[in-house]
Structure formats: structure tokens, C-alpha cells
Amino acid sequence: MGNLPQLDVKSLGERAKVIRNHIIRMLAKSGSGHPGSSLSTVDLLVALYYNKLRHNPQMPAWPDRDRFILSKGHACPALYAVLAERGYFEVSKLDTLRQFGSMLQGHPCMKTTPGIEISGGSLGQGLSVGLGIALAARLDKKDYRTYVMLGDGELEEGQIWESAMASSHFKMDNLCAIIDQNDLQIDGPIRDIMSPHPIPDKWNSFGWHTLEIDGHDYPSIMSAYNEAENTKGRPTVIIAKTVKGKGVSFMENQVDWHGKTPSKEEAERAFAELK
Amino acid sequence: MTEMIATRQAYGDALVEFGEKNKAIVVLDADLSKSTTTAKFGKKYPDRFFNMGIAEANMIGTAAGLATCGKIPFVSSFSIFATGRAWEQIRNTVCYSGVNVRIVATHSGVSVGPDGASHQCIEDLSLMRTIPTMTVIEPCDAVETRKSIMASIDYKGPLYIRLGRAAVPVLTKKEDPFVIGKANILRTGNDIAIIACGALVAHALTAADILQKEGIQASVVNMHTLKPLDNATLLEVAKRTKAVVTAEQHVLDGGLGSAVASILSRNYPLPVEMIGIDNRFGQSGDPDVLFKEYHLLPEDIVIAAKRAIGRKQL
Ligand SMILES: Cc1ncc(C[n+]2csc(CCOP(=O)(O)OP(=O)(O)O)c2C)c(N)n1
Ligand SMILES: [Mg+2]
Numbered sequence: 001m002g003n004l005p006q007l008d009v010k011s012l013g014e015r016a017k018v019i020r021n022h023i024i025r026m027l028a029k030s031g032s033g034h035p036g037s038s039l040s041t042v043d044l045l046v047a048l049y050y051n052k053l054r055h056n057p058q059m060p061a062w063p064d065r066d067r068f069i070l071s072k073g074h075a076c077p078a079l080y081a082v083l084a085e086r087g088y089f090e091v092s093k094l095d096t097l098r099q100f101g102s103m104l105q106g107h108p109c110m111k112t113t114p115g116i117e118i119s120g121g122s123l124g125q126g127l128s129v130g131l132g133i134a135l136a137a138r139l140d141k142k143d144y145r146t147y148v149m150l151g152d153g154e155l156e157e158g159q160i161w162e163s164a165m166a167s168s169h170f171k172m173d174n175l176c177a178i179i180d181q182n183d184l185q186i187d188g189p190i191r192d193i194m195s196p197h198p199i200p201d202k203w204n205s206f207g208w209h210t211l212e213i214d215g216h217d218y219p220s221i222m223s224a225y226n227e228a229e230n231t232k233g234r235p236t237v238i239i240a241k242t243v244k245g246k247g248v249s250f251m252e253n254q255v256d257w258h259g260k261t262p263s264k265e266e267a268e269r270a271f272a273e274l275k
Numbered sequence: 276m277t278e279m280i281a282t283r284q285a286y287g288d289a290l291v292e293f294g295e296k297n298k299a300i301v302v303l304d305a306d307l308s309k310s311t312t313t314a315k316f317g318k319k320y321p322d323r324f325f326n327m328g329i330a331e332a333n334m335i336g337t338a339a340g341l342a343t344c345g346k347i348p349f350v351s352s353f354s355i356f357a358t359g360r361a362w363e364q365i366r367n368t369v370c371y372s373g374v375n376v377r378i379v380a381t382h383s384g385v386s387v388g389p390d391g392a393s394h395q396c397i398e399d400l401s402l403m404r405t406i407p408t409m410t411v412i413e414p415c416d417a418v419e420t421r422k423s424i425m426a427s428i429d430y431k432g433p434l435y436i437r438l439g440r441a442a443v444p445v446l447t448k449k450e451d452p453f454v455i456g457k458a459n460i461l462r463t464g465n466d467i468a469i470i471a472c473g474a475l476v477a478h479a480l481t482a483a484d485i486l487q488k489e490g491i492q493a494s495v496v497n498m499h500t501l502k503p504l505d506n507a508t509l510l511e512v513a514k515r516t517k518a519v520v521t522a523e524q525h526v527l528d529g530g531l532g533s534a535v536a537s538i539l540s541r542n543y544p545l546p547v548e549m550i551g552i553d554n555r556f557g558q559s560g561d562p563d564v565l566f567k568e569y570h571l572l573p574e575d576i577v578i579a580a581k582r583a584i585g586r587k588q589l
Contacts, residue, residue, distance in 0.1 A: 063344075110343075110372050117343060119372040125364055128333040132340020132348075135325065139301070139346070159364070162333035169328075 007050050009218045015085065016046045020247045020274050022081035022094050028267035030098040033106070036257040038078035040182040040215070040242040041070075041149065045082045047221040048147060048178075057087035060114040066144050067117050067133050071126020072151035072180065073107040074259075080104050080113070088115040124157025126150065127177060131167045134175040145229065149178045153185030155196035161206070167235045168207030176228040177208070177237040180215065182244035186258050203237045215240025248273055279442035283381040285417035286438055287312025289424035290349060291319050297428060298323070299347045303338050305331050310440075311351040311381045331356050335364040335376070342374035347428060353387075354380035354437060355396035362402055370406045370433045377427050378403075379436040383413075384524035385552070385569055386441040386474055386562035395557035401529025403435040404502045410455065411502040413437040413523075415476035416445045419499060422453035430455060439524075441562045443474050447497075458505035460512065464492025467580045468516040470509065472498050472531050475522040475550065475571060482576035493580060504534050506542070513543050518583035522550040522576055546586035548579035 007015070019042050027033045049055075053066045070079050077097060084091045089103065096102035103112045107121025118129045130148035137144050154160065167175055179199065187193050196202065203210045209231045213220040221240070228236035244258070245251030248270040262270060294300045294316055301323045308314035308326060317324035327334040331352055338348035350357065357380040358365065369376045380399065387395045403411045410432060414420040420438060427434050451459065461476070462483050471479035476497045483493040494512050498505065513519055519539065521532035532549035539547060552569050566572050 118339060118368060118374075120367075122363060122367040125332075125336050125368045128336025128364075129340035129343070129368060131333070132337035132342070133344055134340075135301075135337065136341045136344030136346050139322065140344070159330075159332040159336070162328075162330035163336065166327055166330065166333055166337065170325075 012046055012050060012218050015050060016042050017274055018085060019046060019078060019081045021271060022084070023077045024248065024262060024267050024270045024274065026077050026081070026094050026097045027261040028264065029095055031261055032098060033077055033261055034074045034259050035261060036184070036245040036251055036254065037072065037075040037151070039246045039248060039251065040244045041075050041078045041180050042246065043216045043218065044149065044178055044180065044221060044240055045078055047218055047225065049082045049086050051222060052225045054144065057115070060088060064142060064144050067130070067146040069117050069126045069130050069146070069148045070108060070120060071148050072123065072154050073120030076108050079108070083113070083115040089113070123151065123154045124159040127160055127163035127167070130175055131163050131170070131172060134167070134172045135170065137174055145174050145176065147176045147178060149180060151185070152179055152181040152183065152196065152199070153190050153193070155179070155199065156194045164203065164206040164208065171233055172235045173232050175235040177235065179237060179239045180242050181239055182242045184244045184253070184255050184258065188255055199239055203239070207234055209234050209236040210239065211236065212239045213241070215242035216246060277444040279444055280417035281440060281442045282414055282417055282420040282438040283310070283312050283440060285420035286379055286381070286424060287315035289421040290316040293425060293428060294320055294323065297347065299345060300428070301325065301341055301346045301348050303327050303334050303348055303350045305329055305334050305352045305356065307352050310353070313349070313351045331360040332364050335361040336368050338376045339368045339372060339374050342376050347375060347377065349377045349379055351379050351381065353382040353394060353396065354399040355382070355394060358396065358399040358402045358435070365433070366406050370408050373408060373432060375432065377434050377436065379424070379438065381438040382440045383437045384439055384474065385557040385565040386439050386524060387557070388441060388562050388565065389559050391559040392556040397524070397526050397552050397557060399437060400501055400523070400525045400531065401533070404529060404534065408432055409502065410434040410500070411437070412455065412500050413473040414499050415473055415497050416443055416447055418445055418447045418449060419453060423499065426453060426455050437473065439474055444477050446477055446480065453499070456500045456503045456505055458508040459497040459499065460494060460508065461497050462493065462495040464494050465515055466492045467584055468494040468496060468512045468519045469522060469576060469580065470496045470498050470519060470531065470535050471522040472501060474524050478571065478573045478576055479522050481573035482580065485573060485577050486580055491580065491584065498531060501531055501534055504538060506538050509535060509538055510543055513539055513545060518546045518587050520548045520550060520576060520579045520583055522571070524571060525551055527551040527553055546583045548583040550576055550579055
């Protein structure tokens, strides 16, 4: 139900470009929001929403849908753009981001935006929700899967490790965490601010099946999603090495572009690069 | 003699009773299931019981996830940990999302007793009331606890139910009405209104007896729902009695007294006296000793009632 035929790498790349253009345009217009954090997620989200998730944009509440939770909710411009492109709502709505009365709130709001599974914005809480959804699937003997995207700085939150422990305790093989490892948080490189490294060792020791990939390489992303689905008896975490600000050269790996929006001129430069 | 049962005991029994028919009910606890009595449910329906370990923040989020899939999660711990440790999870993940999570916390108030201040939650009503869209209930006895659990099952939106550790007298009857947001008038008199919740409802009734012997007729209102507050009943009683005493096992800031005073001061200003804990922590001791120490006894309510009556503009 609802799935497009699998897109090839080239088509995925084209979609990603469209999404990145949306992100820059939305943030230039809104004047506030998080470009760097949004851009690093794009390839992971595009691969998920075009090639993996079992979902139906016309029926966002379809009980058998796979679920996706953006725990690092500040990257929602990327998710909104993907949801719009997939048909959850009109693409024109993207330009209302963060405005008064908009269906697209500054952080995900499940009451206003179709396709949002839980309201967010406060870091550390999404994996717990994903666990609850995965437990409900098991109780109902349903085969839908749940994906939760975390930031690498977000791993500093204690609740992440509570939910990591519980998910492995309950052997939630229908749950997959995706870490957007862009090596930066707000105040600087995460290795300088508060290092959660070694990240794979931590998840391994918490009982998770742990995969490390390049988060901008579609074949790697797809094979990781598939391996997660085929891994039984324990949850899988995909640690995706990404570039914060990916796709816009002057934003890449720059701490400053975490939560700063582009001027008109900067947006034009970005669009030129994203042609 | 009145029968004495702890509200937490009635909670576990109610879960077992309603969980039998309603398979959507799931229960989560954080390593306190024997004390909260959710273990009774866990024993009967192990598949629908999740012991989440000593990790309250994750427990609240997990419940939210279950609720998004149509489950009716009852989440339990001691009230200090459920509402204090996980306040922001309740605020952002549960209430802002508007999911049907039922947080039923035990061991509220100083009547926790010997465990002392760390375990005596006297701030939870305030913490929960302040969150937009949250419903807040404190039943007065075991019978009303069962009814509040029953009423919560199909209730829309997040909900907090406050229970106690110590046995309290059974004041209400099975056939008494219980509607969330609708206060019950237990006794009618025109000189003073005592508005109480939880364990203090029993003290309010005793106070009314004492007052009657002195020729003072008191109304007693069981305000089991603190939010949404039953403004209509409150104002009706206040207009009749022209003076009010509130009584709760909670700090004076942000609980029942605050809620009542806020409505009265805006709609029908009159003398209000408040029985509650005045800017102090609890301590170890038997509940009765602590009720005396913190001025939560019927005698204290009587004094406050006379003070309120004395302040009436004649
Ligand atoms: C509980 C909480 N604390 C602080 C913040 C403020 N905040 C927003 S984004 C961010 C940094 C997140 O870093 P990371 O998880 O690495 O995400 P990235 O933006 O790098 O993808 C912080 C501290 C928040 N949203 N929630
Ligand atoms: Mg980061």
C-alpha cells in the first residue's frame, strides 16, 4: 500500500536536491530555524520516505503504516519538505513555516501537521515514544516498523540511554534508531562540548545491532535500512556519518549554521549550488 | 466503624477489574509496582504490563507512543517521581501532543509517613495543574478511586490522578455519582463552605460535625477534580455561604486553594482561608502525627472556618 516503485540512486539524488532547495527557501523566508541540522538529514530522509517506509500520504493515520519520529525535532524543515513532496500536504504550505497560524510550527506538532507522529522539539524524548509505538505493534501483532532519528549531540541526554536500555531489554527488533552524526552541536564540536564517543561501542554494549554508514551514500543507507529490517531479536541503530549543512558549501561543517538562516543573497548562492 | 482502605489499593483492583474487558488498557510502572499496586494487573495480564525499570522519563515517553497507537496506558510511580522527574516529558511529549496517557501516582502528601520528605510529594497538584490541557483528579477514598479510574478510561486527553499510601476512611458509596469536573456536595450548610480534596475530605466532614455542635452550619464540597475546576458548583456554594475554607494535603501554592481562590477572587470575592502546607517540606513520622504538625486536622479546619466567618462583611 502506498509505496512508489524503488527509486534509483540518481532519482533519489534529484529528490534530495528538491528538498534542499525547499529547506533554504523556507528558512530564508521564515528568518529563523536550523539549516545545518536540516541539511544533514536529507539523504537519510529521502531514502526512507521514497524507498523504505510503508505509508500512504493520503491516509496519514493508516494503522498499519511504518512510523518515523524526528527526535531531533529542530530539523523539521527537512521533514516538512519531504512530507510535502510525498503528498501529505501542499508544497505551497512550506512557505508558511514558523508563521503565526501555520500548520508548520517551529518544531513538530502532531495536531497541526499530517505525518507527524508525536510533537517534539525537546531533545532526548523521541526514542522513548518509538519504543512505545513498537510495543503497541507487538501487542497488536502488527508488522509495521518504527524509525527514530536522533542527533549526535542529542545522545548526551540521559533519557536516550534509558530508552536504549529498555528497547534492547524488550528485544524490539521492529525499532530502528538513526543517528545523524554530523559531529556538531550548538556550542561547538561535540567532541569538545560533551563527547558521547565511542558511539558504536555504547550502543553495542546496550545490546543494539550497530551499523556505521556514510549518511549521504544511498546504497549504504538502503542496505542499512534493509539489514535493520532483517535483524531479529534486537533493535538496530544506524550511525550515519553526515555533514552538517550538506549540499551548501559555505554551510558545511560550520557550527554557526546550526541555527542561523540565510540572507537573500546567501540563499541565492545556495540555490546556485543546489541546481 | 468506617472501613479504612488506601486509595492505591483500590487502584490496583480497578486496573484488574477494567483491564479484563478492555484489552486496550496497558500499565507501565518504574520498579514500584508492589507499592503502587499495579503489580496486581501485571500478575493477571503480564502481556499488557511493562516494568520500565527506574527510568521515569522514558516511561512517560513510552506511554505516549503506546497511546498514539490506540492503547490506554496507565503509568504509575510515586507522585514525586512521576510528576517531578518526568515533568517536562509530561508537558512536551504527552500534553502538547494531546495523547491519552493516564498518570496515576501514589504516595502523595505527608501521609506517606516514615519515608520522609524526599518521598512526600506536596507539589504535584501544582505541577500538573499548570500544564495546558491536563486534567487533575484527587479522589477522596477507595470507592471514588475506582470510579475515577473507570471514568478515565474513555476520557479524551491527558489526565493525572493523585493517590495516597495510607489507608483512608471510605466516605462515598458505590451509587454516588462521579463525573470528572463535577464536584460533589457532601453536606449543606449556609454559614461556611469547606472545599476539600483527597484525604482532607474526611477531615472536612469531621470539622463540619464539630462546627455544627457549636451552631455553625457548614457545606462540605468534595472537589475531586481540580482541573477543570467545577466553577459553577463552587460559585453556587460560595454565594450561599459567603465564606470559604479550602483543605488539601499539598503546599498552599498552586493546589486546590490557589485554584479556588483564583476563581472566587475574579467572580465573587469573599473571605477565603486555606488549609495546606505553608512553604515547608515534610518529614518522617506517622501520618496522624504529620497531619497535626502541618495543621491539616479537623481542628485546624474548624479554626480556619471561624476565621473566615469572622471576616465576613456583615
Ligand atoms: C532538551 C533540550 N535541550 C536543549 C535544546 C536546544 N537545542 C536545540 S538543537 C541543540 C543541539 C542539537 O545537537 P545535535 O543533536 O547534534 O543535532 P544537530 O543539530 O547537530 O543535528 C540544542 C542543544 C533542546 N531543543 N532540547
Ligand atoms: Mg549534531
